Amino acid sequence: MKNLLLASALILGSSLGFAGRVDIHPQAFDPGGWKVDVQFMDVMGSAYLLAHGNGIRCLDAKAVANIPESGEWRVYVRSRSWVEGAGAFKVKVGGKILDGTFGVTQSEWAWEDGGVVALEKGTIGISLVDCDGFAGRCAGVVFVKDGDAPEGPLSIESANVDETIETDFAIVGGGVPGVTAALAAARRGVKTAIIQDRPVLGGNASAEIRVWSAGEARYDIVREVRGWFMNGEGDMKVSDLNRMRIVQDEENLTAVLSTRVFAAEKNPDGSIASVKALDWKRNKIVRIKAKLFCDATGDGWLGYYAGADWRMGREAGAEFGEKYAPEKADSQTLGASLMWTSAEANTDMPFSAPWAEKHACGIKALQGGWDWEYGIRNDVIAEGEHVRDRLLLAVYGSFSLAKKDPGNARKILRFVPFVLAKRESRRLMGDWIFKESDVAEKRPFEDAIASGSWSIDLHYDDAIKGVDFITTCRQPHFGRYYIPYRSIYSRNIPNLFMVGRCFSCTHVGLGSPRVINTLAQLGVAAGEAVALCFKYDCKPRDIYTKGHYRELQDLLGGEFPGRPDPRLKGWAIVDDETPDVVFFKGNWERKHNPNGEQVGDESTFAKKGAISAEYKLPVERPGRYALKMRVPYSPFVKHPSSTQIEIMSNGAKKIIKVDQTEKMGEWREIGVFELEKGSTLTINAKESKGTIIADGFAVVLQ
Numbered sequence: 001m002k003n004l005l006l007a008s009a010l011i012l013g014s015s016l017g018f019a020g021r022v023d024i025h026p027q028a029f030d031p032g033g034w035k036v037d038v039q040f041m042d043v044m045g046s047a048y049l050l051a052h053g054n055g056i057r058c059l060d061a062k063a064v065a066n067i068p069e070s071g072e073w074r075v076y077v078r079s080r081s082w083v084e085g086a087g088a089f090k091v092k093v094g095g096k097i098l099d100g101t102f103g104v105t106q107s108e109w110a111w112e113d114g115g116v117v118a119l120e121k122g123t124i125g126i127s128l129v130d131c132d133g134f135a136g137r138c139a140g141v142v143f144v145k146d147g148d149a150p151e152g153p154l155s156i157e158s159a160n161v162d163e164t165i166e167t168d169f170a171i172v173g174g175g176v177p178g179v180t181a182a183l184a185a186a187r188r189g190v191k192t193a194i195i196q197d198r199p200v201l202g203g204n205a206s207a208e209i210r211v212w213s214a215g216e217a218r219y220d221i222v223r224e225v226r227g228w229f230m231n232g233e234g235d236m237k238v239s240d241l242n243r244m245r246i247v248q249d250e251e252n253l254t255a256v257l258s259t260r261v262f263a264a265e266k267n268p269d270g271s272i273a274s275v276k277a278l279d280w281k282r283n284k285i286v287r288i289k290a291k292l293f294c295d296a297t298g299d300g301w302l303g304y305y306a307g308a309d310w311r312m313g314r315e316a317g318a319e320f321g322e323k324y325a326p327e328k329a330d331s332q333t334l335g336a337s338l339m340w341t342s343a344e345a346n347t348d349m350p351f352s353a354p355w356a357e358k359h360a361c362g363i364k365a366l367q368g369g370w371d372w373e374y375g376i377r378n379d380v381i382a383e384g385e386h387v388r389d390r391l392l393l394a395v396y397g398s399f400s401l402a403k404k405d406p407g408n409a410r411k412i413l414r415f416v417p418f419v420l421a422k423r424e425s426r427r428l429m430g431d432w433i434f435k436e437s438d439v440a441e442k443r444p445f446e447d448a449i450a451s452g453s454w455s456i457d458l459h460y461d462d463a464i465k466g467v468d469f470i471t472t473c474r475q476p477h478f479g480r481y482y483i484p485y486r487s488i489y490s491r492n493i494p495n496l497f498m499v500g501r502c503f504s505c506t507h508v509g510l511g512s513p514r515v516i517n518t519l520a521q522l523g524v525a526a527g528e529a530v531a532l533c534f535k536y537d538c539k540p541r542d543i544y545t546k547g548h549y550r551e552l553q554d555l556l557g558g559e560f561p562g563r564p565d566p567r568l569k570g571w572a573i574v575d576d577e578t579p580d581v582v583f584f585k586g587n588w589e590r591k592h593n594p595n596g597e598q599v600g601d602e603s604t605f606a607k608k609g610a611i612s613a614e615y616k617l618p619v620e621r622p623g624r625y626a627l628k629m630r631v632p633y634s635p636f637v638k639h640p641s642s643t644q645i646e647i648m649s650n651g652a653k654k655i656i657k658v659d660q661t662e663k664m665g666e667w668r669e670i671g672v673f674e675l676e677k678g679s680t681l682t683i684n685a686k687e688s689k690g691t692i693i694a695d696g697f698a699v700v701l702q
């Protein structure tokens with residue numbers, strides 16, 4: 001229908017839907033200060049422009065239309081009123097502002113009649129003029145000469161393809177797990193493309209959203225590209241730049257950014273042949289052909305387009321024997337968030353959003369963290385725009401209330417994301433559905449490819465009575481567990497992997513591995529498995545059924561159930577949790593570490609009043625031994641330590657000082673010593689400074 005001539009016309013910025021009609025797609029605009037919002041396009045039918053200025057009016061978005069004949073044309077503007085009292089904008093055609101105000105009447109997306117304008121044949125400029133900086137939105141402009149009003153969105157579904165990219169492995173979705181999959185495959189020589197709908201890589205971990213990368217990061221690639229800052233910190237931009245640089249440097253890897261995949265094309269055997277995507281920055285339709293694909297979209301979009309089996313919502317407890325699941329299945333998921341911050345300007349800054357105040361449920365706030373969460377009871381895909389908007393109302397309303405306090409006169413909104421941070425939606429089904437007991441009972445999977453030690457972190461919306469946008473979490477801990485390879489390939493699409501939060505799991509099963517570093521391990525495993533698929537000319541499932549998973553574990557490195565880490569051959573390890581071997585004096589605290597990477601399940605931190613931790617070293621015969629140390633990586637430890645370690649052997653004491661904050665999470669050598677049976681190692685907390693941690697030590701005969 002309206003997109004018949006879209007492909008050629010898109011390049012000009014406008015398309016002739018049919019004689020007497022000119023379509024201006026939202027992605028044909030130079031957005032100026034508006035944002036091109038593609039996150040809900042599968043649901044509402046197109047991209048749109050969002051005037052996300054947090055109360056400061058956005059610079060005009062501009063496009064050029066090619067008018068085929070002179071005469072009177074009726075202008076239609078696609079918009080919606082997202083809240084009563086804000087979101088208005090004007091439209092300028094050929095330098096003249098139309099009479100109407102848009103975005104203030106209908107609550108659902110629809111075409112608003114902008115009246116008739118007299119236009120000359122040739123090109124004219126169109127501008128969207130934001131009235132208030134509060135999320136006004138426009139999904140296109142259409143000029144009609146003697147015809148009917150347009151119906152429905154300016155869809156691109158039937159648009160012609162402008163460009164084709166051919167590759168061996170294509171990953172859709174550029175969160176950290178997508179990036180690790182891409183790097184792992186590319187570094188094994190596989191021609192790889194990663195397609196990401198944002199201009200930056202990182203997904204929730206990017207500076208567009210600012211989620212802290214937590215969980216075990218056992219593979220080097222994860223450490224290379226994870227974020228380095230805590231929730232909400234603007235410095236995430238630095239991690240983004242690092243990630244982008246690493247990807248750009250990779251010879252076999254093409255990053256296709258600002259490009260949203262919207263369809264999958266299949267081969268006769270049911271496998272995926274190619275995907276179609278909108279490059280919304282260049283306004284082009286791109287086809288990406290590949291032999292193997294990976295869904296890293298978080299929402300399972302690629303699997304959904306391809307017809308992969310998926311689930312969404314909470315399973316009934318009885319289905320998988322899950323204690324933390326509800327008795328009856330329902331459609332609830334973890335909710336979505338906008339983590340926002342404010343800053344202090346050096347002069348008074350006006351801010352008032354009275355229309356939002358009633359949506360703040362009485363909360364006055366200057367910032368909002370992970371618990372500003374909504375949508376647990378909504379479908380975060382079908383109602384994603386509503387969920388995001390409800391959170392925007394909470395932010396603007398509570399900030400507007402806080403601004404009434406004269407002490408907050410200089411406060412200004414520093415950062416409010418417009419990209420919704422989602423925790424859970426579709427989960428694609430593999431040959432194994434990872435579940436609560438896999439975490440709680442630490443099932444020793446023969447095909448383990450990743451490990452985690454985060455709690456089963458489930459969220460509930462019963463935090464504050466009468467407030468629907470603040471949640472609470474309950475977090476039972478179980479220590480280290482493993483995730484099997486069978487959970488990262490689709491059970492019914494033969495060439496599809498899935499990594500990130502859409503891997504194969506139950507709602508409760510996702511509760512622990514859903515942290516970024518742990519999910520990014522799945523990415524590394526998928527990338528390495530892709531290399532094996534090419535080596536053996538086989539499908540993802542064959543890596544398991546034909547026994548190649550042992551080779552996959554070799555490629556990944558480290559220890560797995562029933563397979564000790566070959567790099568630690570000949571090492572004798574002692575850990576703070578080993579009974580009758582380590583003796584603590586004074587005040588120490590055993591802790592689970594949010595990012596894992598410790599030896600064993602936990603480690604022990606010196607508290608005020610800690611005296612010493614004495615280890616019996618596992619030495620059987622006298623000799624010269626390298627002494628290795630490992631403590632968990634902790635994002636909270638920012639200052640160097642000076643930890644006094646005393647080695648007692650042959651009646652002599654050797655004292656060394658070590659900075660435990662160096663190479664946290666990795667084994668490092670701290671010296672070579674003559675040791676004998678009965679030698680001991682003591683952390684002398686009283687003579688140490690900074691964060692002092694008792695975790696793992698190893699001796700290796702030289």
Ligand SMILES: Cc1cc2nc3c(=O)[nH]c(=O)nc-3n(C[C@H](O)[C@H](O)[C@H](O)COP(=O)(O)OP(=O)(O)OC[C@H]3O[C@@H](n4cnc5c(N)ncnc54)[C@H](O)[C@@H]3O)c2cc1C
Binds near residue numbers: 204260262297298421
């Ligand atoms: C508020 C909040 C707080 C959290 N706190 C923590 C925490 O403290 N620590 C932690 O480790 N984890 C935390 N999490 C969980 C963690 O952020 C997610 O589990 C993780 O980011 C999932 O990674 P992902 O790559 O699967 O998805 P995402 O990070 O969502 O990345 C997927 C990417 O794919 C893109 N995409 C989607 N569809 C398409 C398409 N069709 N075409 C192209 N690209 C597409 C998306 O834009 C996105 O950039 C939190 C989550 C939220 C929401």
